[in-house]
Amino acid sequence: MLLLAAAAVALSACGGKPRDANTQIAAKVNREEISVHQVNYFLQRQGAVAPDQVDAAGRQTLEALVDQEVAVQAAIEQKLDRDPMVVQSLEAARRELLARAYAERLAQSVSPPTPQEVKQYYDSKPALFARRRLYTLVDTAIEATPEQQKPIEAQMPTTRGTADVSLVLRQAGVRFGSRRTTIGAEALPLHAVDAMAALNEGQSLLVGGPRDAHIYTVIETRPAPLNLEEARGAIENFLIAERRRTALEQQIKALRSNARIEYRGRFAQPASAPATPVATTAPATPVAAAASAVQPDTSPVDNAVALEERSRSLTKTTYPNK
Structure with missing residues (x-):
């Protein structure tokens, strides 16, 4: 939080001279404002920032938000916000965010494993x-x-x-x-x-x-053995992830049982058909869980171009022999 506050102070300056130390506006793009809170939000999603990089990270994030804002204004001017596909995508994003927020709130209620449980898992593997x-x-x-x-x-x-x-x-x-x-x-x-x-x-x-x-x-x-102390953090992360996954599956199952669900048209199915399982992914192993416990966003602004570039960077398996 101290780093974010420092970034906010840095963003309130222009050419090294403070204009309004109390302003909460980082920039104006035509008639629209970009607030310091917006900048801080995207900085926070990036994860830890080195103290000597706070100013550069804040300004880089602000420039990305300016780029996003000019694109948004152009899209609205062309009435793309009324395009059926865009409206559908916005609604899908809203639903995904709400479902994720529910899952994250539920995850907060999961208790951490005890030292005895960690030791038991260590001995079992x-x-x-x-x-x-x-x-x-x-x-x-x-x-x-x-x-x-x-x-x-x-x-x-x-x-x-x-x-x-x-x-x-x-x-x-x-x-x-x-x-x-x-x-x-x-x-x-x-x-x-x-x-x-x-x-x-x-x-x-x-x-x-x-x-x-x-x-x-x-x-x-x-x-290449690992002793209990070396493995403790990874095991704790893994067990917490497993408990969160189990808690979410059980809660969704309970919610489905209390909901009135009707399948119609081509999706109609017999009442005895099994319900679609909740799509959840657990880390493969406890040590892998330690690496996947925190996944900060590398881009301050998620957009279609960034997602496309990320997908291109993924290494695909090839099958040259037959």
């Missing part, structure tokens, strides 16, 4: 902590349905090395691509950690998905 390993492996991504994955998975225990894996995949007629990497046990899907720990060098494990799968072939392993 030796492959993640006390006997944690670093794996140098070949990660082979395959493009295959669950039905196609079954016969491939059945042959994994008999394979020895990547050449055998490639032969199995070519015989199965699926597309695949491989890369060599070194990862810790926490980077694996949680349900695969114990199975990977049981593998020797040269052995492989298939981890399936709804549309594709990964085959991990172990090249080399080395011990």
Whole structure:
């Protein structure tokens, strides 16, 4: 908060000379005002700012808001705010924000795990902590349905090395691509950690998905244990995330049971049909939870261009072999 206050003071100056130390207006764009509170809001979403970067971050954020404001004014002048698709998008964003706010409010009521619960979880997952390993492996991504994955998975225990894996995949007629990497046990899907720990060098494990799968072939392993104190923060974050997910699922289930829900038209379904599960995502492992606990926005202003650029930066899996 002190950093935000410093940014507000910096923004009240122009060319180093204060105009109005008490003003809450950071800038005016035609007849519209951009307030210091708006700047502070977007600065806060960016996360921690180094003290020597407060002024630069505040001004950069303000310039981004000015860019956004001139675009908004141009859109309103062209009556884009009345365009059916824009109206629908605004309503969808409103609904998403309200649902997220409800989930966040519910999450605040979740109690943190006790030291005993943290210790119990640590002891129950030796492959993640006390006997944690670093794996140098070949990660082979395959493009295959669950039905196609079954016969491939059945042959994994008999394979020895990547050449055998490639032969199995070519015989199965699926597309695949491989890369060599070194990862810790926490980077694996949680349900695969114990199975990977049981593998020797040269052995492989298939981890399936709804549309594709990964085959991990172990090249080399080395011990990299974590003691309880090193793992405590990650375990706490993971258990809190799990409790929040469970609490939200239970609450949504209760709300659905008390709501009058009618499916009509092409969405009509029998009353006995299962309800669609709540789309929630939990961190894969406790250590991964520590990294995903805080995800500050990197852009001070979310817009279509920024989202498009982010999506382009994502690395896509390729399947060069068949």
